[in-house]
Amino acid sequence: PIFQQFDQALGKIADRLAVAPDLDTRGMNEFIQFESTPHAAGSEHLAPLLQAIRSRRVVDLGYQKFTSTDEPPSTYTLHPHLLKEYRNRWYLLAWDPANSQMKTYGCDRIVTVDVLEAQKFQPQSDFDADLYFQHAMGITVIGDGKPEKVVFHCDLRLAKYLRSQPLHQSQRLVEHEDHAVASLTVMPTFELLQWLQAHANEVTVMKPNHVKQAVIKNVQAALARQQNA
Numbered sequence: 001p002i003f004q005q006f007d008q009a010l011g012k013i014a015d016r017l018a019v020a021p022d023l024d025t026r027g028m029n030e031f032i033q034f035e036s037t038p039h040a041a042g043s044e045h046l047a048p049l050l051q052a053i054r055s056r057r058v059v060d061l062g063y064q065k066f067t068s069t070d071e072p073p074s075t076y077t078l079h080p081h082l083l084k085e086y087r088n089r090w091y092l093l094a095w096d097p098a099n100s101q102m103k104t105y106g107c108d109r110i111v112t113v114d115v116l117e118a119q120k121f122q123p124q125s126d127f128d129a130d131l132y133f134q135h136a137m138g139i140t141v142i143g144d145g146k147p148e149k150v151v152f153h154c155d156l157r158l159a160k161y162l163r164s165q166p167l168h169q170s171q172r173l174v175e176h177e178d179h180a181v182a183s184l185t186v187m188p189t190f191e192l193l194q195w196l197q198a199h200a201n202e203v204t205v206m207k208p209n210h211v212k213q214a215v216i217k218n219v220q221a222a223l224a225r226q227q228n229a
Contacts, residue, residue, distance in 0.1 A: 029136060042090055042107030046083060047053040048115055049092055049107075053080045058119035059094075062112035063105060073111045082129050083107075086139040095124055095131075102127065137168050137184070138191030150192065151183045151206040158202045167195065181206075193218065 052059045060082055062073040078094035081102070084092075090107035136149035147170075152174070154162070159180035162173055170185040186192060188211050196203060196215050205212040 028101050042110055045107050045110050046090060048113045049080055049083060050060050052113075052115045054085065056120050056123060058121050060112075060114040060116060060117045061092075061094075061105065061110060062114075064109050066109065076105075078103075079103075079123070081123060081127055084129075084133075084139065089139075091139050093129075095121075095127075097151060101143070102132070102141075104141070110228055135170075135185065135187050136191075137186045137189060140187070140189040140191055142187050142189060145187050147185045147187050148208055148211075149183060149185050149206065150188065150211055151181065152196070153179050153204040154199070155202045156180055158199060171173070188214075197222075 031136075049059070051057070059078055061076045061078055063076055064073045070197060076094075076096065077098070078092075078096055080092055080094045082093040083090060084093060092105045092107060092110070093102060094105060095101070096103050132141060156175065156179065159173060159175055159182070162171065162180075164171075167182075167187055168184050170183075172183045174181045184192075188208070193211070193214055196205060196211070197218050200215065200219050205215055
């Protein structure tokens, strides 16, 4: 039932009906192919987590970090607030009372979910999901970190893609004769650096300097890795 409100899924159904209104799809793959989205690991935990969020029940989470696969899973007692999908992966945002922090947990790394029916919690009154992710380019939020203005020059061809599919709602794009200037007001997170590095041959980071230096360092490390292979 939780999937019934997903616009993208409904949109695909509408697209299929538009190309085959009589539901006769025989031979359709010869002319049109829809993207096949892989099954998201950890989706089996969505139902109990959603139940805990809606009923405000505390959960004990068995969690295996990517960096500690040789160690037994850790157990966290959490107040679950939100389930969020990003790039075909599910994430849980939960308040960690032991550290007084809102934290993000990848559902694909969850080993066990134990909903403590006898323990209820009061949600964080100041938590607003839209505001929480307002300056995030992906799933990462840097605690109380402040957004920064990130400016880069890019090729006109890349600018066309950015105009059709903006990186962030704060994106501003000004095209000149031989290049474009893009600006974002975002947190300098892993997802931002990952995108800049992936397009390093098409962009020139202008500011802030620490983002520029991080891109240079990572690109140089990638080059050294390839040369030493």
